[in-house]
Amino acid sequence: MQQSLIIIKPSGVERGLVGKIIDRFQQKGLIIAGLKMMMLNEEILREHYAHLVDRPFFPSILSSMMASPVVVMCVKGKDAVTVVRSMVGVTNSRNAAPGTIRGDFGMSSQENIIHASDSEENGIIETNRFFRPEEIFDYNPVILRYIYSQDELK
Numbered sequence: 001m002q003q004s005l006i007i008i009k010p011s012g013v014e015r016g017l018v019g020k021i022i023d024r025f026q027q028k029g030l031i032i033a034g035l036k037m038m039m040l041n042e043e044i045l046r047e048h049y050a051h052l053v054d055r056p057f058f059p060s061i062l063s064s065m066m067a068s069p070v071v072v073m074c075v076k077g078k079d080a081v082t083v084v085r086s087m088v089g090v091t092n093s094r095n096a097a098p099g100t101i102r103g104d105f106g107m108s109s110q111e112n113i114i115h116a117s118d119s120e121e122n123g124i125i126e127t128n129r130f131f132r133p134e135e136i137f138d139y140n141p142v143i144l145r146y147i148y149s150q151d152e153l154k
């Protein structure tokens with residue numbers, strides 16, 4: 001099964017959306033393999049957003065992402081990266097489709113509630129960035145047989 005990192009950003013934490021967001025992923029049938037609240041620092045943000053460090057708006061990303069704690073979560077499931085990205089919606093929340101997390105809860109491009117891995121490879125890299133190995137649990141909930149058909153579980 002694939003894994004994806006999800007970060008509920010300060011804009012989601014401060015607005016009290018953590019439970020609603022986690023509930024959506026669970027209702028979809030994704031498995032929560034790791035979950036914790038943490039404060040991000042400049043070092044981890046520079047690594048995580050390395051592709052944006054030289055952009056003029058990077059200082060505002062730092063400020064936004066260090067404004068309060070975040071909730072980081074590793075979810076697993078068949079095609080988890082694609083499923084999560086579809087559920088999250090496009091980056092600019094004003095353009096995100098209703099029914100997506102950003103479309104339902106956001107109005108900003110930067111204060112856009114949530115981060116999700118953009119590829120299977122980044123799902124692994126990002127999870128390893130935010131979680132120690134012993135913080136990720138590999139288990140098969142009993143409900144899997146009601147989420148996937150038997151041939152999908154092979």
